[in-house]
Amino acid sequence: MSLELTESVQKLVDGLTESYSEKLIEVYNASGHTYIRVEADALLDIVKFAKEEYHFIFLSDIIGVDRYTSEERFEVLYNILNLRTQDRIFLKVRVPEEEPVLESLFSVYRSANWLEREVYDMFGIRFNNHPDPRRVYMPDDFQYFPLRKEFPLLGIPGSIELPNTTPDTE
Amino acid sequence: MSILKDINSKVNPQFFEEHQRKIYQSLEDKHTTIEEIDSDDPLNSKMILNMGPQHPATHGVLRLVLQLKGEQIEKTKLDVGYLHRGVEKIAENKTYQEFMPYTDRMDYLSPYSNNVALCTAVEKLAQVEVPERAQYIRMIGCELARISSHLLWLGTMVMDAGAISFFIWTFKEREKIYDIFDQVAGHRFTVSHSRIGGVANDLTDSATGLIKEFINSFPNELADWHKLLDRNRLFIDRNENVGVLPTDQALDLGATGPVLRAAGYAVDQRIISPYLKYDQVDFEVPTRMEGDNLARYFVRMEEMQESIKIIRQCLEKMPKGPVRTNNAKQAYPSKDEVYYSMEGMIHDFMMTDTGICPPAGAECYHAVESPKGELGYYIQSDGTGHPWRLKINAPSFRNLQVLENILDGEMVADTVVIIGGIDPVMGEADK
Numbered sequence: 001m002s003l004e005l006t007e008s009v010q011k012l013v014d015g016l017t018e019s020y021s022e023k024l025i026e027v028y029n030a031s032g033h034t035y036i037r038v039e040a041d042a043l044l045d046i047v048k049f050a051k052e053e054y055h056f057i058f059l060s061d062i063i064g065v066d067r068y069t070s071e072e073r074f075e076v077l078y079n080i081l082n083l084r085t086q087d088r089i090f091l092k093v094r095v096p097e098e099e100p101v102l103e104s105l106f107s108v109y110r111s112a113n114w115l116e117r118e119v120y121d122m123f124g125i126r127f128n129n130h131p132d133p134r135r136v137y138m139p140d141d142f143q144y145f146p147l148r149k150e151f152p153l154l155g156i157p158g159s160i161e162l163p164n165t166t167p168d169t170e
Numbered sequence: 171m172s173i174l175k176d177i178n179s180k181v182n183p184q185f186f187e188e189h190q191r192k193i194y195q196s197l198e199d200k201h202t203t204i205e206e207i208d209s210d211d212p213l214n215s216k217m218i219l220n221m222g223p224q225h226p227a228t229h230g231v232l233r234l235v236l237q238l239k240g241e242q243i244e245k246t247k248l249d250v251g252y253l254h255r256g257v258e259k260i261a262e263n264k265t266y267q268e269f270m271p272y273t274d275r276m277d278y279l280s281p282y283s284n285n286v287a288l289c290t291a292v293e294k295l296a297q298v299e300v301p302e303r304a305q306y307i308r309m310i311g312c313e314l315a316r317i318s319s320h321l322l323w324l325g326t327m328v329m330d331a332g333a334i335s336f337f338i339w340t341f342k343e344r345e346k347i348y349d350i351f352d353q354v355a356g357h358r359f360t361v362s363h364s365r366i367g368g369v370a371n372d373l374t375d376s377a378t379g380l381i382k383e384f385i386n387s388f389p390n391e392l393a394d395w396h397k398l399l400d401r402n403r404l405f406i407d408r409n410e411n412v413g414v415l416p417t418d419q420a421l422d423l424g425a426t427g428p429v430l431r432a433a434g435y436a437v438d439q440r441i442i443s444p445y446l447k448y449d450q451v452d453f454e455v456p457t458r459m460e461g462d463n464l465a466r467y468f469v470r471m472e473e474m475q476e477s478i479k480i481i482r483q484c485l486e487k488m489p490k491g492p493v494r495t496n497n498a499k500q501a502y503p504s505k506d507e508v509y510y511s512m513e514g515m516i517h518d519f520m521m522t523d524t525g526i527c528p529p530a531g532a533e534c535y536h537a538v539e540s541p542k543g544e545l546g547y548y549i550q551s552d553g554t555g556h557p558w559r560l561k562i563n564a565p566s567f568r569n570l571q572v573l574e575n576i577l578d579g580e581m582v583a584d585t586v587v588i589i590g591g592i593d594p595v596m597g598e599a600d601k
Contacts, residue, residue: 031294031534058421058437060537061563063548077548079535079563083421083435086442090535111424114571122258132196137251137600139189146256153263163185 003027008085009034012054020046035077037092044103047078047091051108056080056089059109064119068149073097074125078105095125104130122147177218194218197235197247215240219582223252227330227586230596232570234589238582246577248570253600261560265525266292267366267502269560274360277566277598279322280315282308282351283540284598285364290445291536291547292366296528298500304368305446306488310381311354311363312446312538313477313484317388318347319541319593320470327467327590328399331408336398343391346384353377366526367501368494382485385478392474399467409463413576413588416461423572426565427543428469429592433461439539451483463591470593473541500526525555542566542593566599 005013013036016024023042028035038046050056061079072094081088095102104127105112116127117136124145127133134140144151144159177198183190197218219236222228231252237245257276261269266288273288274281286308293300325340348358354377355363355370363370373381399405415425420433430437436457440448456472458465495501498517507514530553537546543565552558573592577585 030532031536033535035533059424060426060544061546061548061561063559063561065550065559065561079546079548083437088443088535109424110419110422110575111568111571114567115424118567132199134192134196135189135251137254139186139251140192141186141188147259151259153259161186 003029003034005029005034006085006087008054008082008087009089012050012056012089015049015053016046019049033088033090035090035092037094040093040095040102043078043091043093044105044108047080047105047108050080050089050091054082055084056082058083059105059111059115060088062105062112062115062119064123064125064147066123066147066149067094071096074100074123076102076119076125100125101128102126103128106131121145124148193235193247193249197237197245221585223249227589229326229589229594231600232589232594232596234577234585236577236582236585241582243577243580243582243585246574248574250567250570250596250600253596255601257601258560258562261557263556265522265555266557267521267525270365271360271362274362275597276562276564276601277319277540277542277545277595278360279595280319280541281360282311282315282363283319283538283545285362286312286446287536287538287540287545287547289364289366290538291534291549292526292528294536295532295534295549295551296366296500296526298367298497298526299495300368301492301495302447302489303372303491304493306484307354307369307373307493308364309446309448309451310373310481310484311351311361311369313480314347314350314381314384316477316541317474318344320474321347323470323541323590323593324395324467327587327593328405330586330590331405333405336395339391339395343388346380346388350377350380350384353380365494365502367497368492372493378485381481385481385485389475389478392471396471406464408584408587409467409591412463412584413580413591414460414462415572415576417459419575420461420572423575424568425543425572426568427539427541428466428473429569429572430543431456432458432465432469434459437544439537439544443537445536445538447484447487448480450487451480453480463587466591466593523555527551527553527555529553537563540565542595542598543569545598562601564598564601566594566596567601570594570599 013027020042023039025037058081060081063077065075067073067075074095076093078091104116114136116130119125121135121137122145177194178191181194217238219238221234223231223233233249235247236243257272273284276284321340321344325337328336351361352358355361415433417434420430436455438455441455453476456469458469502521503514503517508518528551533550535546535548537544545565546563548561549557550559569592
């Protein structure tokens with residue numbers, strides 16, 4: 001490979017190639033960071049592996065992306081840091097539109113809790129074994145997923161109930 | 171009859187019924203075990219308390235649902251989303267430059283850091299070279315923003331602990347920073363001074379004078395505040411061993427910024443992935459091991475000291491030269507060119523209409539150390555002038571998640587101080 005990887009990322013990629021070669025789809029660099037795309041079903045194992053064997057101990061962010069294509073519509077990125085060598089990697093998985101389900105990372109990083117709730121709230125990607133699968137920003141009565149590309153910028157009229165203007169007289 | 175066996179039968183939400191019921195349900199579910207509640211509780215000391223959202227002590231619009239036993243908090247659930255403005259959706263429908271004023275309104279206590287975070291991310295994505303002078307000006311702006319944000323935190327946190335007049339003294343200093351921004355950017359509050367490809371305008375002599383005056387006088391004020399608070403029995407008793415975030419949990423819960431550094435991890439984006447010219451200046455990253463509110467206080471106080479040090483070095487090292495890249499495809503031309511030349515006007519129009527177009531398929535993540543912690547922008551481009559996906563990694567959001575966990579077991583009177591110590595800005599947490 002002609003990729004220029006830092007030492008610890010190189011070690012991780014080597015380790016992944018050894019143990020999970022059939023689950024690894026692509027590895028590439030963009031703007032100075034390494035992106036590793038893996039199969040969605042192996043995500044939890046790979047994250048555990050990276051955390052335990054290669055010290056990628058800090059989950060910084062989870063990013064949902066709507067690719068708006070007919071197959072593998074959604075993409076979820078996991079922004080993970082190795083605090084010993086200060087390397088940042090992005091693990092990437094894709095999920096289809098019909099059954100957008102991923103395994104929750106809560107058992108590995110507790111910070112995944114809210115971050116996954118945010119991805120669910122905005123894109124409707126559900127997470128198995130999530131401890132608290134509520135929406136985070138929108139009320140639970142809201143039926144749409146606002147960051148999907150087909151959601152109109154102006155919102156859907158009447159989708160959010162407004163409080164009544166007369167005060168409670170109980 | 172127990173009060174907490176089934177909260178949902180006791181409440182009668184008038185508004186967003188499903189949402190309210192779910193949050194009470196999740197409070198019951200927290201930590202998975204629901205202990206059997208004794209029915210002979212004559213004082214009715216178990217109760218569910220809703221704090222916020224519209225109370226000044228909850229720092230914006232933050233709602234806490236607390237399950238109390240007497241004065242002790244047993245479980246906490248946070249409800250955010252009251253401010254949710256959907257800025258990520260807006261960003262996807264605006265050019266990169268047009269989105270800049272929105273970033274000011276995210277963490278509205280330190281707008282400059284937000285500007286710089288977006289600029290540096292877009293510049294990384296579109297490979298824009300920024301002149302050195304502009305980078306130093308940005309650093310000065312960022313550090314002033316850090317001081318300004320920490321000043322507001324200090325004022326409100328000490329006010330939460332009971333001392334009101336302190337708030338006015340910190341605001342007196344913030345006022346000076348507003349004056350500086352007024353001279354630098356032409357705005358006092360939401361500055362939008364950093365632009366893609368550089369900064370909007372150079373530092374004037376009067377602005378430089380004000381900055382110099384500030385960095386000379388501010389350390390004295392800081393020393394006075396240290397004298398007042400560091401050994402103040404009341405202040406220490408309110409903060410020591412309050413809201414303790416153990417070192418091993420800090421990473422697990424995704425803490426960032428001063429909250430993480432007060433728990434023992436010296437994670438600072440200025441050090442681990444230097445941007446601008448932070449590798450050229452010399453500064454320390456204050457760190458503490460205790461992880462309590464007092465440690466957060468010391469970390470932030472020392473950070474202000476370090477910021478002054480950085481600004482001083484920037485003023486010394488700042489070279490002369492342009493403050494914006496000269497490439498008309500990447501940055502707005504100066505107003506002189508726009509008014510007096512045809513090309514300048516065309517380029518100005520093109521920048522406003524389509525803006526900078528990073529290559530299709532490019533993606534990038536860039537994080538800066540904002541006063542609250544790691545503030546990162548992840549951008550995916552589809553080759554047009556507006557981002558296909560722009561995700562903001564907001565430090566306040568992550569620190570609030572920590573808050574949900576560290577409040578358990580604390581006293582209800584300490585809630586407000588702990589919220590103050592976490593220093594969330596809801597504009598940023600809710601995005």
